Amino acid sequence: RLAKRAQHKREARLAAEKEAETAEKTKEDALREVARLKKVLKVQRRNMAMKESRDRRWNELQDQHQRNWGGGQEEDNQEGNQDRNQDATPHGYLRDHQTTDGFGPRSGSHLAHPAQGQRDGGGGGGGGGGTGGGG
Secondary structure, eight states, X not given: OHXXXXXXXXHHHHHHHHHXXXXXXXXXXXXXXXXXXXXXXXXXXXXXXXXXXXXXXXXXXXXXXXXXXXXXXXXXXXXXHHHHHHSSSGGGHHHHSOOTTSOOTTSSGGGTOHHHHHHHTSTTSTTGGGOOOOO
């Protein structure tokens, strides 16, 4: 009977020790998890701050651009198209695709007579090739 009681005591002590160990482990795990979450939060906070400052900078740039160039891109486009239509060249093509000597791919009869075209601005075309530039 005494031996049995001693064994019970021993088992109880072992069980208690084991439980304490588990509790200690759990505590350590919890602390580790807290540290990990803190790190995660720190990173997230930093990312947020970076994003906000980026957005702020972008908005400032947008505002500045708006101040410099005003709104109304559509109207600008309209004007550009009208200018283009008044050009003597087909579709205002030369105005946009100007080569250095004033002869674009479509400036006229220099396509048929390259040498003459280069010399007198499009031969037969009445020197129409030389217009353009601007921009």
